[in-house]
Amino acid sequence: MILLMMSNSLFYVPVWLGQVFTMFESLKLSDLPERQCAVLRRPSGTRPVLRVIEEDGKRAVIKDFSENGFIYRNTAGRFLVWREKKAYEKLKGIKGVPVFYRSIKGIAVIMEEIEGKSIKALHRTTGIPESFYSDLNDLLKIIHAAGIAHCDLKRAPNIIVGNDGKPYLVDWSASIFKSEFRPFPLSLIFKRFVRDDMNAIIKLKLKYSPETVSREEKDAYTDRGFLERIIRLIRDNARKLLKKIV
Ligand SMILES: Nc1ncnc2c1ncn2[C@@H]1O[C@H](COP(=O)(O)OP(=O)(O)O)[C@@H](O)[C@H]1O
Numbered sequence: 001m002i003l004l005m006m007s008n009s010l011f012y013v014p015v016w017l018g019q020v021f022t023m024f025e026s027l028k029l030s031d032l033p034e035r036q037c038a039v040l041r042r043p044s045g046t047r048p049v050l051r052v053i054e055e056d057g058k059r060a061v062i063k064d065f066s067e068n069g070f071i072y073r074n075t076a077g078r079f080l081v082w083r084e085k086k087a088y089e090k091l092k093g094i095k096g097v098p099v100f101y102r103s104i105k106g107i108a109v110i111m112e113e114i115e116g117k118s119i120k121a122l123h124r125t126t127g128i129p130e131s132f133y134s135d136l137n138d139l140l141k142i143i144h145a146a147g148i149a150h151c152d153l154k155r156a157p158n159i160i161v162g163n164d165g166k167p168y169l170v171d172w173s174a175s176i177f178k179s180e181f182r183p184f185p186l187s188l189i190f191k192r193f194v195r196d197d198m199n200a201i202i203k204l205k206l207k208y209s210p211e212t213v214s215r216e217e218k219d220a221y222t223d224r225g226f227l228e229r230i231i232r233l234i235r236d237n238a239r240k241l242l243k244k245i246v
Pocket residue numbers: 040041047048050061063098111112113114115157158160170171172
């Protein structure tokens with residue numbers, strides 16, 4: 001019996017792994033427009049097109065810079081794809097982060113589609129349960145322990161409420177890695193952004209469940225340092241600046 005179970009698991013595990021590693025393997029950039037089954041968002045000057053594609057019953061989201069202008073695609077586009085890919089590789093296996101399938105030619109990333117709704121929609125329908133905030137808190141602890149800060153969670157659309165009611169985080173292109181910010185005083189920057197990620201939960205609570213926000217949380221949220229404000233200012237204006245240049 002045990003031998004049978006072992007032979008079964010030995011058989012099934014490689015088949016399952018094989019499926020994960022070969023998903024969407026043959027897709028080419030030129031195939032995308034005709035293979036897509038939906039467009040989540042059309043491209044704009046600095047925003048990639050977001051397509052949904054289906055293969056063997058599995059749906060994936062493709063963030064694709066191939067329709068952006070030549071200069072933007074080959075500078076910022078490649079950089080953002082490289083960062084996002086690197087983050088997904090480090091986050092592999094964490095529930096609450098989409099499975100990353102692959103990148104295409106350095107200008108598109110393919111990841112699992114998370115079926116669910118926005119936080120706004122959850123608020124409108126059933127309201128946001130306290131458990132959602134604590135699940136988000138637990139998820140962020142795991143991500144930070146893996147040495148990654150998301151850095152863009154104050155934009156609520158980057159948090160998806162999955163059909164299981166749990167939080168899922170997308171849009172990792174602005175994330176930073178502890179390994180790159182190890183020596184002091186750089187380590188302070190990483191810590192700041194970890195705190196900033198956690199503050200995103202307070203921001204959500206202030207908006208949707210203000211009665212649950214404690215005095216300490218309010219203080220932690222308003223006490224944002226000079227360094228954080230500067231970095232945020234640079235980051236938020238970089239896109240506008242690039243748009244003017246490119
Ligand atoms: N893997 C995914 N599954 C489901 N929806 C997604 C996924 N990735 C992105 N989205 C949706 O598309 C939106 C834009 O994607 P995002 O990666 O945040 O791009 P941008 O950098 O332009 O903000 C997200 O806010 C989310 O609603």
